[in-house]
Amino acid sequence: MTATEQNHAPGWYAILPPPAPARRLTGDEVADWVVVGGGVTGLAAARRLGELLPDKRIVLIEEFRIGYGSSGRNAGFIIDTPHLTEQFDHATNLRISCLVLAGLAELELQVRENQIDCEWTPHGHLTAVVDASRVGGLHATVAMLESLGETYEWLEGDALADVIGTRHYHAAVLTPRTVTINPAAMCRGLGQSLPENVDVFEETCVRRITSGRSRSVVCDDGRIDTPNVLLTTNAFITRLGLLKGEVFPMIACASLSRPLNDEEDAAMTGHRDWGITGTATMRRTRSNRILARFGTYYAGDFRLGARRHQSLLATHRKGVTDRFPVLANLDFEHTWAGVFCMTRDWATHFGRLEPGLFVSLGYCGVGLARGTISGKLVAEHALGGESSLIDDAAALSGPARLPAQPFLALGVEARLASYRWQSRREW
Ligand SMILES: Cc1cc2nc3c(=O)[nH]c(=O)nc-3n(C[C@H](O)[C@H](O)[C@H](O)COP(=O)(O)OP(=O)(O)OC[C@H]3O[C@@H](n4cnc5c(N)ncnc54)[C@H](O)[C@@H]3O)c2cc1C
Numbered sequence: 001m002t003a004t005e006q007n008h009a010p011g012w013y014a015i016l017p018p019p020a021p022a023r024r025l026t027g028d029e030v031a032d033w034v035v036v037g038g039g040v041t042g043l044a045a046a047r048r049l050g051e052l053l054p055d056k057r058i059v060l061i062e063e064f065r066i067g068y069g070s071s072g073r074n075a076g077f078i079i080d081t082p083h084l085t086e087q088f089d090h091a092t093n094l095r096i097s098c099l100v101l102a103g104l105a106e107l108e109l110q111v112r113e114n115q116i117d118c119e120w121t122p123h124g125h126l127t128a129v130v131d132a133s134r135v136g137g138l139h140a141t142v143a144m145l146e147s148l149g150e151t152y153e154w155l156e157g158d159a160l161a162d163v164i165g166t167r168h169y170h171a172a173v174l175t176p177r178t179v180t181i182n183p184a185a186m187c188r189g190l191g192q193s194l195p196e197n198v199d200v201f202e203e204t205c206v207r208r209i210t211s212g213r214s215r216s217v218v219c220d221d222g223r224i225d226t227p228n229v230l231l232t233t234n235a236f237i238t239r240l241g242l243l244k245g246e247v248f249p250m251i252a253c254a255s256l257s258r259p260l261n262d263e264e265d266a267a268m269t270g271h272r273d274w275g276i277t278g279t280a281t282m283r284r285t286r287s288n289r290i291l292a293r294f295g296t297y298y299a300g301d302f303r304l305g306a307r308r309h310q311s312l313l314a315t316h317r318k319g320v321t322d323r324f325p326v327l328a329n330l331d332f333e334h335t336w337a338g339v340f341c342m343t344r345d346w347a348t349h350f351g352r353l354e355p356g357l358f359v360s361l362g363y364c365g366v367g368l369a370r371g372t373i374s375g376k377l378v379a380e381h382a383l384g385g386e387s388s389l390i391d392d393a394a395a396l397s398g399p400a401r402l403p404a405q406p407f408l409a410l411g412v413e414a415r416l417a418s419y420r421w422q423s424r425r426e427w
Pocket residue numbers: 036037038039040041042061062063064068069070071072073074075076077078079204205206207232233234236237251252253254293337338339340341360361362363364365366367368369371
């Protein structure tokens with residue numbers, strides 16, 4: 001694991017109080033289940049296994065700290081509608097819709113029951129375009145929402161400026177149920193409220209998983225013998241030698257500002273908090289900070305490259321100032337990158353890989369709701385559960401084989417270059 005993407009704490013994590021010291025795995029242990037990966041998927045899976053198997057020992061292992069990985073590195077939109085709609089047919093969008101709604105409901109339940117303080121803000125989100133020639137994409141979103149019977153609002157001109165306080169955007173579609181959060185705070189709270197029979201080891205990297213009826217999950221300073229392993233490791237699964245031909249890592253980047261001062265606050269028009277997605281993502285958060293997310297890169301080796309990383313802050317700052325000249329002096333305190341797991345055809349990986357080895361990953365950049373519900377469902381599925389939601393998750397699983405290198409890298413770079421050209425006026 002390298003540098004650029006994980007050694008800089010995400011802003012969401014950096015603004016929280018420091019966590020208690022990590023409990024690391026040292027020595028040999030046994031468990032009934034080991035979940036590898038403490039993002040939203042692993043947290044939901046470990047919780048569900050703990051609930052369904054109250055007399056068994058469940059272990060959750062995380063390489064860094066809970067909330068430090070991509071689940072705490074994202075833009076913090078718990079999106080409740082299908083994404084990338086033009087890629088999918090109606091039946092697929094319907095399945096995704098059922099899953100993300102269930103994921104949002106699950107997160108809402110956990111946040112409420114466990115009183116997790118994570119800036120939970122149910123203000124919906126705006127899918128917006130800057131460039132009028134790209135409005136066709138919004139019409140596709142509207143068509144999908146109508147086909148699913150979803151509520152939405154079309155905003156442009158004064159109506160849009162009244163919400164966000166800028167005329168930078170041409171038009172937007174508001175979907176009202178999306179919730180925004182501080183994702184690192186939410187993950188930390190989820191980790192602290194797991195059932196008692198779930199043991200969490202952090203700062204513990206799984207290096208190898210042996211095969212056979214009883215497996216060993218081998219870490220640097222210890223190992224756990226277990227009959228059942230569930231991998232919720234995002235694209236990092238390829239480092240364990242698995243699914244190399246089916247998933248690959250992409251990197252996305254974000255910056256978080258300090259809170260607006262009184263002068264900036266007074267100069268900003270629009271609502272107190274809002275969230276916009278599109279080619280570029282921007283939020284005014286409940287704690288009165290600006291979040292900017294822009295820049296998506298192919299990262300076959302999980303690295304971003306120092307030059308690119310350095311230019312991000314300037315790019316994010318420019319995007320904010322273009323929209324809000326009154327924020328020209330706003331300092332951005334944190335800039336970071338995170339990995340998300342891509343597949344060739346936007347399919348996920350859900351279910352059993354081998355006897356005793358299960359997996360859930362591959363949400364192609366939108367995983368807070370989807371990862372949460374998939375983690376819960378894969379735990380139920382592994383224990384023999386059946387439900388229409390499990391059927392939905394299973395039906396969306398099974399990505400197509402990737403081309404071998406260098407064709408994969410060339411193909412992805414070409415797609416990204418074409419996307420950047422088409423959306424060049426969006427930042
Ligand atoms: C900048 C950015 C913005 C994004 N914005 C959004 C958004 O607004 N909304 C949204 O829904 N999604 C968003 N995403 C995507 C979202 O963050 C991911 O889809 C989601 O976090 C996936 O969750 P996960 O649990 O599958 O993986 P992760 O959160 O990556 O969790 C996997 C965990 O496994 C750990 N791990 C990996 N290998 C090992 C190992 N060998 N041993 C031990 N631990 C290991 C990692 O450290 C990591 O913590 C964004 C992503 C990025 C990078």
